Each structure stands twice: as structure tokens, then as C-alpha cells.
Amino acid sequence: MKNWEANIRKVVPYIPGEQPTQTNVIKLNTNENPYPPSPKAAAVIKTTDTDSLRLYPDPAAGKLVHAIAKAYHLKDDQVFVGVGSDDVLAMCFLTFFNGKSPILFPDITYSFYDVWADLFRIPYETVPLDDNFKMKPEDYFRPNGGIVLANPNAPTGIELEQGSIRRILEKNRDCIVIVDEAYVDFGGESCLPMLEDFDNLIVVQTFSKSRNLAGMRIGYAMASPSLIRYLNDVKYSFNSYTMNRLVIEAGAAAVEDDEYFRACCDRIIRTREWAKEELRARGFHFADSRTNFIFASHELVSASELFEALRRAGIFVRHFPKERISNYLRITVGTPEQMKALFDFLDDYLPGASTRM
């Protein structure tokens, strides 16, 4: 072994969902929005002054921060932006979790939380969800170095009611509580109004799902000005210019196009509710999803078998070969046409499917 190898930070990285290069697949594996970005965001890109790209962007990404703040009735100093919500969450972990007590998050949740904890050498404990994959608020009523909750949770799709979030916050005024609301716009309820009562709350959202811009990389945190200041100090110590010129302009245009945003979310919610019925009729069971995906298990066919069969048919969904959830598939809600193709495949593939026709 080389001597310098001893000083290397060795980690087990997060494995993102597959991004196939073929274009003829039905991609229901990484929870992207099936509809294109706001035409207003697209127009901003097409008409941008490319000459200005020789210049650094505004390090504070002021225009984008302001657009987000305005959309959520906040002050600009309550908003922090990053290169996707992963960047925002990584910055939060690095900034706020430097104590000796373990931070807490569910055993089944976004699988990046333990990766960040390992990366930054943050002690953590996972808190088991109950047998129905529900969070039990009282499990978080104990000393800790911070709490991270995805709500609605991923990959389960289950929403924790606001009363429970409030109880967790009331019992944890001494630590930072991050609520990761990546999927909240698909019929969930945001805890954003609780910012008024809790200066230790950080709400994280993203443009990758409900704002149709996974390819542009925009995430944001909303919190008290004091927490946002600490986050920005760390961000400016890491990389001053994270948001590029096109991101700032297109992101602001996207968030300003509220009508398009709501229309896309409504369509996805309607497709999801229909997809629930169709999946149920084909022998799947699942908790009630408030997201743009359904986390489902089949009564007869194993998830790993179905995952492979779907893949061979050019339909990509997500499978986590992990304890407790290895018999589930996470199926992104696509367009009605994409979902129809999925159901048609299932009708051919599932045992006894033809008798149900």
C-alpha cells in the first residue's frame, strides 16, 4: 500500500438509480416528472445571452433565491439554494451535525442519509419504522444530535401527519430538525408554516420532481435567517459559485410559473390514484402514497423477479435489495400512456392475469 493511501477518506458511496442511455425505455425508476419543464423556463434557456456565460454567476444566486422566497411568502434570507436537494442536505449535515450524540432518522428512508453521516463521520442511529412502515413520533423523544425526516417518506411514499411533526419539534427544541419534503407537492402537506414557531427547523425541497427540472440540479432549504446564514458560511467555504447562470435564470422562471407547476402536479396525482386502482386489481398491495411513486409488493411474484422481467421489457422501475423492503418495487408515476404500458405488461406476465380480464 502507498503511504498516501492511509490518509484517504474511504467511503461506500450512494448508488443512484440507473440512467439508461437508450431513449426507447419507459423510465419509472428515478421519480422524474413525466412532463417537460415549464415553457417559460425553456424559453429562458433558448433566449439566454450566451456571451454572458464568460462571467461568473451571482454567488448568492439572488434572483433564484428571491423567486423561491416570494413563492413561499418568505424573506430572501430564509432561503438557501444548492445543486439539487442532495447538495443542500449534504451542506446541512456538514454544517449542523458536529456533536457527539447520534443523529436520528428512520431505518427505511432516503438511502443517502447514512451515506452523508458516514462521509462526515457523524454518529447516527436509525429508528425502525413500524410494521406498516409508519414513523412513531415518540421514538424521537430522546436526546440526539439532530433529526432527519423525509415527509412524505421515501421509498415508502407514506406521509406523517402534521400533528406528529409538531410533536417531534416540540420535544426537540435543542437540536436541528430537517424535514426533507422532496415529494410534498404531490398531495402532501408541508410543515413550512411551523417555521414561525421553530427556529431549529429546516425544510428542504427540490426542483427535480414537482418542478420538472431534475436535469438542471436545483434544491433549496427554508429556515430561520440564522440557520440560513450558517449554511451559507459553510457553502462559501466549500464552493462560492455553485449555481450557474442558466440555472439561476431558468430556475427562477420555473418557480414563477405557478400555473404550470400546479397543472403538472394535478395530472400526476390523478394518474397516481388511477394507477393505485389498476395495481390493486392486479394483486399488488401498498401503503397510500402521497408522492409521485408507488411502493408496491405483489402477492405472488417476488419484487426481484418482476424487476428483472420489467427491465427486459424496457420498463425501468427501482428495486432496493435491502432488509424489510426487498420485496417491494418503487414505481414512478409516469404519463397515463406509460402506466398503461406497465399494466399491459403485467397483464401478460402475472400468473392468472388473463383470467382477471
Next chain:
Amino acid sequence: MKNWEANIRKVVPYIPGEQPTQTNVIKLNTNENPYPPSPKAAAVIKTTDTDSLRLYPDPAAGKLVHAIAKAYHLKDDQVFVGVGSDDVLAMCFLTFFNGKSPILFPDITYSFYDVWADLFRIPYETVPLDDNFKMKPEDYFRPNGGIVLANPNAPTGIELEQGSIRRILEKNRDCIVIVDEAYVDFGGESCLPMLEDFDNLIVVQTFSKSRNLAGMRIGYAMASPSLIRYLNDVKYSFNSYTMNRLVIEAGAAAVEDDEYFRACCDRIIRTREWAKEELRARGFHFADSRTNFIFASHELVSASELFEALRRAGIFVRHFPKERISNYLRITVGTPEQMKALFDFLDDYLPGASTRM
């Protein structure tokens, strides 16, 4: 004090150069390229399929990595890309500098190095440049946890000859040596060929200066496949999708347009050599710059006074109120017209300037 404040990582952030929002200023303060990006990169942005922005980008940014590797006659697995060279350097610090011995870098150099060391709690020692702001290779012939050299150095603009870099590498086979070549394309010599002899060498470059794309945020590291793998593991533990879809496409187009790249660099070098004569004639002294800036001190007027006077006249340069260099201005090489405006101002402002006319 709130209890959670004890767990916050408190840092003194890097302060980037001012990005004025007015457009009528002459901006010679952050070493941007005075010429627009390659028309081919611009065309890629204008004609991009904006619908595809709903999808995540390739997490490996394969197309951009390949274009860079091809341009430098490397294999794809020898290239790592990030959101500007600041992101790349931050990832290098986080990945490679986890020992107890201090890392070494010059006392006068890119002022982000000590910020990253502080952020990640990396022990470091600064090594004084000599009285002419030159690096002395033998100062780096001692045990250390890693070495970071900007070459040409910033903000001095001085290049260390390749023989000295090689001697430093030969004496430091046990540690990682990063050579930050942000400015190398303006007449400097790259140590890239030394990658063949040293598997502990990392060469970092950027699209922000010589590739006219500061506004897109692209930097890259070139090293042995083993070091690139460690870097990618940490990157995938931090943020899987750092390079957005437009960045990957436009960046690849920019690096493929070699002719435009060389033409812009040549023009800037010619303007710089002319600017050196003009500055010298007006009472400035400076070391021989191999970059797109000149780090100059005036024989009669203090740098802070000149900085303010220039600023009032709408000419932005950079001043570092820091020991040893507080009487210098870092002046970016702009277009000939921009430099002419600077000289005209100096002719009016400097004492006795009229008598030299």
C-alpha cells in the same frame, strides 16, 4: 445560546471577488475571459432539447469527461469533473487530506486553500514565498500530509519551472501533490506529462478562465485512475448529480473547439504583454505574469488608494488587504479596449502622469 448552536460548524468563509450587477463597469477583478464562449458551446445551449431537462443528467458526466480526456490524450478514468475547480479542489481536500501531518502550501497563494483546510479540520502549514514571491522547492522537502501548489501561482502570476515541480514530486512520493493549473493555458507549462511518473500527482484545471465559461461552472482533475476512483467515491457520497445536462453538453462542445480556445488564449497573451509595457511606463512594477492577470504595485500610489479611485471610475480590479501583498493590485487582462480605458484613467490620475505624455 441555543443548544443546537454548539454542534454548528462555524467557519470564516472565502470571500469571492465582487460581481457587480451594473453592466457598464470594466470588470478586471475576477480573471474572467474577456471573450465570449465558443460559438459551438453557445449553439449547443440554444438548440438543446429543453424537454429532456425533466430527466436527471448522467451522474458520471461521461460525455464531458470523455471530451476532456480526449483533448489531453488521457483515458476517461483519469478525469474527474466538478462544479468549477473549487468544487474539484474541495473534493480533493475532503478525499485525500485525512492525516495528522500538516498539509503544505505557500503563504501567498489562492486564498481558498486555508479555508478548505479549516472547513474540513485539516492541519496545515503555510510556506513563505521568497522576497520576490517565488516558491523554493526545497521548502517542501520535509514530512507532510499533502502539498498544494498553484502553478502559475495566484495572485502573483509567477510560474514555477517544471524542473522544480519534478523535484518536489520526487521528494514527496508518500503524499498527494495537487498542482492547481487554473491559469496554465496563458503561456504556462503544464505538469500533465508527469502523470506518467507520479501516481500521487493530481492536476486541476478549469473552464472558468481559458475556456470562457466561468458562468457554467466546470472544473476538472486529471490523475491516476486509482485517485480518480477515490475522488468519485467521495463525490458520489456527497452529491451524485453535480453536473447538469446543459453543462455536460456545452462543456464538451467548448473543449472540442480547440481552435477557438487557442485563438482566445493567444489574444489574451498578446494583450498582456502589451499591458506589461504600458503599466511599466506608468510606474508599476510586477513579476513576469504567465496568467490572464498582472499583479502590480505602483512606485508612488498605494494599492488601496488606486483600488478605490479605479472603482469610482467604474474600473473593478482586485485588492487583497493581506500581509505582504496589500500594496498590490491584481488586474485581469481584458480586451485591448478595456486595458486602454484603464491606461487612460491612470494617465489622468497618477501624479506627474501628464509629464510623461
